[in-house]
Amino acid sequence: MNRQITIKDIAKEAGVSISTVSRVVNSSLPVKKETKEKVLKAIEKLNYYPDSLARSLRVGYTKTIGIIIPNIANPFFATIVRGAEDFLRSKGFSLMICNSDNNIVEEKKLFKTLIEKKVDGILYSGIGDHVESLINKNVKTVFIDRIIKSNKFSYVCSNNYNAMYKLLEYLYNSNHRKFIFISGQKEIFSAAERLRAFQDFANEYKIDFKIYEGEYTHESGLSVAKKIKNLPDVVVCANDLLAYGVIEHFKSKGLKVPKDVSVTGYDDIAFSKMFSPPLTTVKQPIYEMGKTAGEMIFTILSKKIDHIPVKQFENEIIIRESTRRRN
């Protein structure tokens, strides 16, 4: 059958009025149980798909949320997306996914595309404050793992500053004195916060240190590690992927981690416990952060509110075998 099945066909098949079918399809008004079953049977039999697109023009929503992240191939973001999609799917929402590679020009284009496609809201983990100007105020936005100054938006993140500071104190207490810190791009909120913790720690504890700026990738860890001339006691990396790259470079030079040098990460993505050596890092509740972002956008839309207060998770220090107590 090539002709599009319409609500009229369903009404005829079920032997009810068109408005009754409409009530069932849109769950708009109550319908007697037997009548509802007749309608559902007809829908099943004729393989009818209610036209969501036409309907969303009528009721003003698409039940679609957009998510802009740097890269789904980074397990941190894959887990964020899984958490968000699990929650949203349970509420009948779909998730449109966009990779930006932390590129501002691309991010702007993606916001435009998502707004054009009439998403009901946007989950956003991007580079910085530039979005304030471009976000159409009709599209609700929840920032994930990022906070900007504006109070127009909603935020879910974790306490990057505190956990990084605690990790550094742990390293100090296990007799590390010479530090190298490899940060992420400073425009990214989480990277700026972890760097700020390191700078405060370095001032407070009068350690010997050097800072390199990298990116949150394995490749960046490899390339920054090549620049290290004098081996420190520990290389503190702003995320796990950076640490993987640094350790891979050290291994290729015949250096042993942690015997010759300690290395730490941040995130505790699933592979860090299986890494060789298992990585000392900071565990973020990644899946919960994604799920919470989904819950927040859903609450904002269903209660028709502008934004909700920042939801901040605490992180946990995880000591494994990529660090050791020095003598």
Added chain:
Amino acid sequence: MNRQITIKDIAKEAGVSISTVSRVVNSSLPVKKETKEKVLKAIEKLNYYPDSLARSLRVGYTKTIGIIIPNIANPFFATIVRGAEDFLRSKGFSLMICNSDNNIVEEKKLFKTLIEKKVDGILYSGIGDHVESLINKNVKTVFIDRIIKSNKFSYVCSNNYNAMYKLLEYLYNSNHRKFIFISGQKEIFSAAERLRAFQDFANEYKIDFKIYEGEYTHESGLSVAKKIKNLPDVVVCANDLLAYGVIEHFKSKGLKVPKDVSVTGYDDIAFSKMFSPPLTTVKQPIYEMGKTAGEMIFTILSKKIDHIPVKQFENEIIIRESTRRRN
């Protein structure tokens, strides 16, 4: 400004006719360069978003593709999605992502939702043949890493049978004689093909063997490994995540891989080279498979064809340190 900006406002601002604005916005007919620039400037100034939703009702497409995968938190699928989204984004398409956990009931619901949301096509990596009955013939579907008997669809996959057979011959030639094979769910095409290769190999080479059925997850590797009573020469796992779980279990029992037992995986996800020990596995061109799926659906839509021939990639055996030549 709260009122919705329309094409009329743009025409007024730019001092051109409505049909000229329409030509620019829809790229439908050529427009003089200076005129086009005036229109684009007005669009920028008034912060105008063309209404894609209304437009897609007129021209009959949404420039949205749905993708159904078991789990985005599995790096294999995250890389597939990245490949597909990179290509589709370059063509102005967006990707709607759905996780099914290989659950048939969920998959059916997701097909229904995507069809209701008027996606132009579906990329699908799911459990089996059940979809033939439910796919609306108006929605073009490309199967990823799966082949079913129907010739109504398009397929991108890799040669699972050949590569698994070659890996097994390599193991035989390095003096492994007692094999355990842990398969994925048999309903999944790739799992069935890898299992078929193992069965043919076992018959041909008269080895000692035992087969367990697991799932493509780290947790499944852990739990199946616990059932192993007599240590074989090698545990051949149907994917890398299974192998990670098996090795983790062996480590917890004080067994050394590969000294006490060899273990192999399949996929070569990014972490397998960093694993402890680095994993012997089969490399699939995962990103290219995702990108090719995006290209195929785009070709099908833009050339208005029903389907295109199967695109099959060859795989590569990667020997690392989780296997050794036995004496």
